[in-house]
Amino acid sequence: MRTRLAIKTHAILERFFPERRLFLRSDTDTRFIRLKSGTQAVAFTGAVLVVSWTTIATAILLMDSIGAGNFREQAKREQITYQQRLNALSGERDSRAAEALAAQNRFNAALKQISSMQTELLNSETRRRELETGIDVIQATLRETMKDRENFSDQLTNLQDQIEGGDVEVAGGAQDDSTMDILSDALARTAAERDQVVADAQASLIRAAEMQAEIEQMQDKNDTIFRQLEDAMTVSVKPLDKMFEKAGMDPDTILNQVRKGYSGQGGPMAPLSFSTRGDEPSADTLRANRILNQMDRLNLYRIAAQKAPFASPLKDPFRFTSGFGRRWGRLHAGTDFAAPHGTPIYATADGVVVHAGWSSGYGRLVKIQHEFGIETRYAHQSKIRVKVGQRVSRGQRIGDMGNTGRSTGTHLHYEVRVGGNPVNPMTYIKAANDVF
Secondary structure, eight states, X not given: OHHHHHHHHHHHHHXXXXXXXXXXXXXXOEEEEEEOHHHHHHHHHHHHHHHHXXXXXXXXXXXXXXXXXXXXXXXXXXXXXXXXXXXXHHHHXXXXXXXXXXXXXXXXXXXXXXXXXXXXXXXXXXXXXXXXXXXXXXXXXXXXHHHHHHHHHHHHHHHHHHHHXXXXXXXXXXXXXXXXXXXXXXXXXHHHHHHHHHHHHHHHHHHHHHHHHHHHHHHHHHHHHHXXXXXXXXXXXXXXHHHHHHTTOOHHHHHHHHHTTSOSTTTTSOOOOOOSSOOOOOHHHHHHHHHXXXXXXXXXXXXXXXXXXOSOSOOSOOEEEEOSEEETTEEEOSEEEEOOXXXXXXXXXXXXXXXXXXXXXXXXXXXXXXXXXXXXXXXXXXXXXXXXXXXXXXXXXXXXXXXXXXXXXXXXXXXXXXXXXEEOHHHHHHHTTTTO
């Protein structure tokens, strides 16, 4: 069976590859090489395989070259688009920073105006109380004057009745004229005193009317001041409420913690109390106390904003290179800011430096402990400008941007941790964009 198959295979090969002889002739001898059909088939097959492999490899290389060119062009286009987007974001950030600075200036101006208006309000309320006290005194004096006038009028009437009735007895003719003179003088003095009492009473009434008009004018002025203060408080406090809420911080809890830092009752601003007689406070007093409570809340917010990391760690132009979240299967626990080598880095809130030195992949690292259980980290610095235990303020320079540790380029790796857990730093920065 095998012999028959071999004979058929050989016959087929003979048909396509007949046996050939290759002669090699020299000067003295002639030799030949016998090329069997199987040998020719193997050589042909090998040649075909080599040519096919060469063709396929060349095609693959050409396709890779064309594809690589397309990929390079696409990558270049994406890089240009990404760079344009980064430039746009950088421009938007600069615009936001300018708006934040303008908003902060407006906030400071409003706070100064509120303080001035508060002083004016207190002076106005004190003046109003003095006028009310003066009116009380005038009314008491008027009542006494009217009583004296009635007494003098009664005496004058009695004297006139005695004279007209002849009840007044005289001892002799010499005393008659003297007695009449005395009675005339007494009547004249009584009439003059009566006229003076009436004039004083009328003057008191006029003064009381003037003082009442002045009080009404003062109340209108106070009402205007109250409305302006209430509007200013609404405009100033509501954005701060939203800022803390957007940052995931309960405003009431934060304000209570800040208030604990004050000694004495009532926090930094105590309520008004004008009455010393145990009377119920007036409507204006209650209204003023509500405004003072809002001012107290505003002042506490201002202090809390300094203690929480709402500021940006950089003031010079920069671009974002990597955000908070998963990256290559691992959590990127912060936000990366790229800028030139040596760019100043600033503390984003008041706090105490708890680490200032080398820390494996972070390179040169600064850690700052803030209030409310918040910690910020500033990594890959080229130079550290603070020491452990040092108390720093918001906006104070703490180091220079660098490329130390596990870093692929000059940038700042900025982290915010609450209770030891990393959170997105942009939550705080974006929350403050509409306020500062």
